[in-house]
Amino acid sequence: MVERRKPIRIKDAIELVMEWKCRGEIEWVSIDECDDRFLGEDICADHDVPPFNRSPYDGFAIRSKDTYLANQSNPIQFEIIDEIGAGQVSFKNIGPFQAIRIMTGAAIPTGADCVIMLELVKEIQINHKNYISIKRKLKPGENISFQGEDAKQGQTLIEKGMMINPGVKALLATFGYDKVPVIRKPVVGVIATGTELLKVNEPLVPGKIRNSNGYMVESQILRSGAIYKRYENQVDEIESLLSVVKQALDECDLVITTGGVSVGDYDLLPHIYEKLGAKVLFNKIAMRPGSVTTVANCKGKLLYGLSGNPSACYVGFELYVRPIIRYWLYSQKPYLRKAKARLQTDFPKANPFNRFVRSKLTYEGDRCLVEPVGLDKSNVVTSIAWADCLMVLPGSTRGYSKDDLVDILLIDDQIGSEEPWIEIERSTKL
């Protein structure tokens, strides 16, 4: 008799998987290779930024009190005693009615407490000496970029677990990290199963299709911040499949298979779990697509059985694999980022299951709109490319209509969310 599986709630499935979460170790890489890696230590300012008071303009450094009486009808002259560009330091001390020509980024000379822009002064020569004439009053501190105004020494600027983006990289350079502490990427083994699978370079023959899930999942692994190890496509044959799964479990931090997890005659993964003595955490979830997503634990390592149906495989990865990878990488927000958007289309058909519809976002003025991309079926492959979010339609006795406010999970986002999507109230028309 065919096994009747009892679907569990999404919340419970996520909890069961996350019980096995673990953190990766730190490794050091060159700053040139740290892009998109996840920081292994907090970045703490070990000096003030900027490290000295500096000029934000090309101009003249002067003493503000000398400008006290300056106005349109009372220009005041200052003698230019030195000139400095960024990277230079003047050793002269500015005295009464003296100025130092200073360029943007140069350290403010001692004695000066403000800067006047080049455009606001008149330069004159008297007796072969250079002067400026100023017709306005300046305040102490005017046009000075103060030491530590950007960051104070000792301040924690970035917490570990953040993905290194161009801004983080700028900070790493600012604080002299030629080597950067990052989290080692987990190695995820990928095994596509199915006797019908052809390699990408093989011509189509009747009854067969090319393996697309393997490549798609590998790409999802990379997008999540991990690396993959590819194993040969496996025909539905128990001994050879078992041996490859064992090998992958030995060689990788976690393993993903695609296909063969349902109740069909050639769906061998349930037998593989049994032979391995793996503990199956669940094999049916109350969701679509991806209801057959199975997760087992074999000697402390997670073994995911993602669906063979491409869209189900895709969604299963984003909901149950991604958070494990992101947690490994020290992310404080390992789940897909949540937002809300207005439905652009009607979904009149009632659906008892929570649906994760591959969708795309558009923006119209201050409104964020969401619409499905392509056919909303678990076995389609063509629509995934256009999806930038998963629209969540909670199971309900009635459908959804245009303009309903719905939850969305952002797929391309790198920030994430502290909590997974677990439950949603029926959207309301506002």
Ligand SMILES: Nc1nc2c(c(=O)[nH]1)N[C@H]1C(S)=C(S)[C@@H](COP(=O)(O)OP(=O)(O)OC[C@H]3O[C@@H](n4cnc5c(N)ncnc54)[C@H](O)[C@@H]3O)O[C@H]1N2
């Ligand atoms: N009697 C039942 N049949 C099915 C059930 C069920 O509950 N009872 N569940 C259905 C659901 S839901 C899904 S999802 C699929 C899951 O199937 P499997 O995970 O067992 O996957 P396969 O049977 O191996 O393949 C399904 C489908 O996907 C294609 N496929 C497989 N691998 C790849 C790949 N690497 N690249 C592209 N496409 C792939 C395969 O050719 C099949 O068309 O089961 C339903 N059936």
Ligand code: MOO
């Ligand atoms: O797991 Mo199946 O995708 O629900 O279609």
Ligand SMILES: [Mg+2]
């Ligand atoms: Mg099957």
